[in-house]
Amino acid sequence: MADENGAKTGAIWALGMMSGTSLDGVDAALVQTDGTRIHAFGESAYTDYTDAQRADLRAALGKWPDGPDVAPAAHVSEAAHIALARTLLAENSADLLGYHGQTLAHDPEGERTHQAGDGQVLADVLRVPVVWDFRSKDVAEGGEGAxxxxxxxxxxxxxxxxxxxxxxxxxxxxxxxxWVDPRIDAPEAPNACLAFDTGPANAPINDLMLARRGVDLDQGGALALSGRTDEAIVQAFLDHPYFTRQPPKSLDRDQFPDLLPAVAKLSDADAARTLAACAAEAVAQGMTHCPSAPTRLLVTGGGRKNAAIMQELFARLSVPVQDIDDTGLDGDMLEAQAFAYLAVRVARGLPTSGPSTTGVAAPVGGGKLSNPKNS
Incomplete structure (x- = not known):
């Protein structure tokens, strides 16, 4: 069915795409949704950034739209997402695409956030409407944008x-x-959701591995598993004022610049293990902000594949910890799927964030919708 403007109503297929601050690559996933309920999950795909692409992105980290090195980073983001989308759209159809872009800088206190990449470029090349720039409106209205x-x-x-x-x-x-209460129908309703950034996770470990060993990550947490935690460093890390702030709250990737210098005198293995412990202890501190103890904590993202981080979570948290894959959801694709779902919400005028998720004064629907220009 379609509305008076010819747009489809009911559940549609949307393709969501996400590249995170770990700078590993691009995820893409299809979701069938009406913007309220998930009807089905479709195919997904992933592509690594090349070393050259990753170097261009790293060169632009922390920079704003008019800064040096930003244009090459935006081109990398657009080109990588277009290539991956073409792979999925060759055998699948999508009515809408959600494109997050690559976060280079995030400063909600200054009411600004920067995700490199122009959704209009994707819409024109792929001939599919694109929702993008999901965070700016939330930040402009006083929210954290994340x-x-x-x-x-x-x-x-x-x-x-x-x-x-x-x-x-x-x-x-x-x-x-x-933290969610699924017994409440609407996510923007009071007491339905609480969300916030816990602290650094994979980024310091990845930066450590790149600086000391010239590789992008501690694969499976193997190096950290062979090391020992320096608890004094973990406790000093917890003195950061971020942990006493009440949520909602969010972080930039590099907001803990003292963390790597703190482990500088440790061996590679002990440094990696200590950084894993910091990531887990940050989560433990964050859980104290939840309205009530969750019945379980479902872990998603690349960090769940780091066995040292998972060991530290099991040891430091008092709630059951579970790999989200065990529920039938896809922990590798959850964020890409999220932006497919959010794209449909934006297209249909539904809120994408609220006071208890980003701290914005009232529920807000972020995102720009770009339709393909005539050829």
Whole structure:
């Protein structure tokens, strides 16, 4: 069915695309949704950035739209997303595309956030309407602009049949947690969701590995597993004022610049293990902000594949910790799926964030919708 403007109503297929602060690559996933309920999950795909692409992105980190090195980074983001979208759209159809872009800088206190990449470019090349620039409106209206996946997490909790509060922990470059009560119908309703960034997650470990060993990550946490935690460094890390702030709250990737210098005198293994412990302890501190203890914590993102981080979570948290894959959801694709879901919400005028997820004064629907220009 279609509305008076010819747009489809009911559930549609949307393709969501996400590249996180870990700078590993691009995820893309299809979701069938009406913007409220998840009807089905479709195919997904991933592509690594090349070393050259990753170098261009790293060169632009921390920079704003008019800064040096930003144009090459934007081109990398656009080209990589277009190539991956073409792969999926060759055998699947999508009515809408959600494009997050590459976060280079995030400063909600200054009411600005920067995701490199122009959604209009994708719309024109792929001939599909694109929703993009998801964060700017929230930040402009006083919100943190992050995290943005919570309303999707609420839908996921209902999709898997949860009947009591649960929490979703995403461990990307930065960690973020969403506490949801699936018994409440609308995610923007009071007491339905609480979300915030917990602290650094994979980013410091990745930066450590690049600086000391010339590789992008500690694969599987193997190096960290062989090391020992320096608890004095972990406790000093917890003195950062971020941990006493009340949520909602969000972080830039590099907001803990003292963390790597703190482990500088440790061996590679001990440094990696200590950084893993910091990521887990940040989550433990964050859980104290939840309205009630969740019945379980579902871990998603690349950090769940780091066995050292998972060991530290099991040891430091008092709630059951579970790999989200065990629920039938896809922990590798959850954020890409989130931006497919959010794209449909934007297109249909539904809110994508609210006071308890980003701290914005009232529920807001962020994002720009770009339709393909005539050839």
């Amino acid at each position: 995290p943005l996946a919570p309303f999707f997490h609420h839908a996921c909790a209902r999709f898997i049949g949860a009947d009591a509060p649960i929490a979703f922990l995403n461990l990307g470059g930065v960690g973020n947690v969403t």
